[in-house]
Amino acid sequence: MPQLSDKQIHGILFDKDGTLFDFHRTWHSVITKAAAMASGGDERLGRILLEAGGFDPATCRFQADSVIAAGHAGELAELWRGLGAVLPLDDLQGRLDALFAEEALASAVPVTDLRPLFARLTRLGLRLGIATNDSEASASATVERYALKEFVGFVAGYDSGYGVKPGPGMALAFCEAVNLPPHHVAVVGDSGHDMAMGRSAEVRLCVGVLTGAGTMASLASQADVVLQDITGLLELLD
Structure with a gap:
């Protein structure tokens, strides 16, 4: 599995359903x-x-x-x-x-205990966000329910005004919100739409996960790396 130093990745933008939750x-x-x-x-x-x-x-x-x-x-x-x-x-x-x-x-069925994972990623110096083709209200409610607000600096849905996936708008808005250039950001998601968003925004890394509808076959040609689930990010980021 490829590894990346924290000098390369400073922010992670997560999809919601299929990524944080088993779709x-x-x-x-x-x-x-x-x-x-x-x-x-x-x-x-x-x-x-x-x-x-x-x-x-x-x-x-x-x-x-x-x-x-x-x-x-x-x-x-x-x-x-x-x-x-x-x-x-x-x-x-x-x-x-x-x-x-x-x-x-x-x-909702989380793929892992989200708060400890987000806390650990934050301790590594990473800035975190959530971008979903669900509504912004739904994404914000998820952040509140799982006590992630202190770790998540950006939340966007299809109705937030940044456009929808697979367009780059939400990824670019995240970069602006957390003051990072795209080449220091990773996008993590379970679909081709997520990978296309990352590619069009020219982020450094597109990470596919297999906890959604996407499969290894559907993601392998679009993602830089495909993980079983988001817990693999800790090893990926070393």
């Missing part, structure tokens, strides 16, 4: 409830919505880089509305955001 275990029940809401309880339509979004009800697995796994609520609402979702587009997006913020936080 499959966290989002199975959440997305099932979302589809039931969007379909008005029509089971057949609900299954169509789930499969189109990238979730296989038979295996309870999410497809890598699918709309559900890597997109934001607006993209999902537009997709589902086009397939027959019963709610108007704006209403559907708003209800998806609200449901995701409440249900995903309630069912």
Whole structure:
């Protein structure tokens, strides 16, 4: 495994779901409830919505880089509305955001004890942030629930005004917020969108993790290194 000195990396920007939290275990029940809401309880339509979004009800697995796994609520609402979702587009997006913020936080399964890990990374002199294609409110609620506020200097969602992944906006905003050039920053995530964000922002290191919908096959060609989970960052950073 390649190792990097702290002279090279001074900041880490984390994705949220699939990176800090096990995506499959966290989002199975959440997305099932979302589809039931969007379909008005029509089971057949609900299954169509789930499969189109990238979730296989038979295996309870999410497809890598699918709309559900890597997109934001607006993209999902537009997709589902086009397939027959019963709610108007704006209403559907708003209800998806609200449901995701409440249900995903309630069912979240952290991949490790986050506070000790973030504390250790901070003691190494690293500045930390979270950038998600979920809403900013959901990300901020996560920071509060897991007592990470003292370690996290930047939080952004798809609705924060920096653009959405795979664009570079959130990564560049993190660099500005913590006063670091991109070549001293690492982006850590579970999807191609995360890796593309890092690449387009020209960060020093793009780290893939296998706790989301992404697989070794889907991440290997886009990431500089792929880890089983975020605990491997400690070894990577030596």
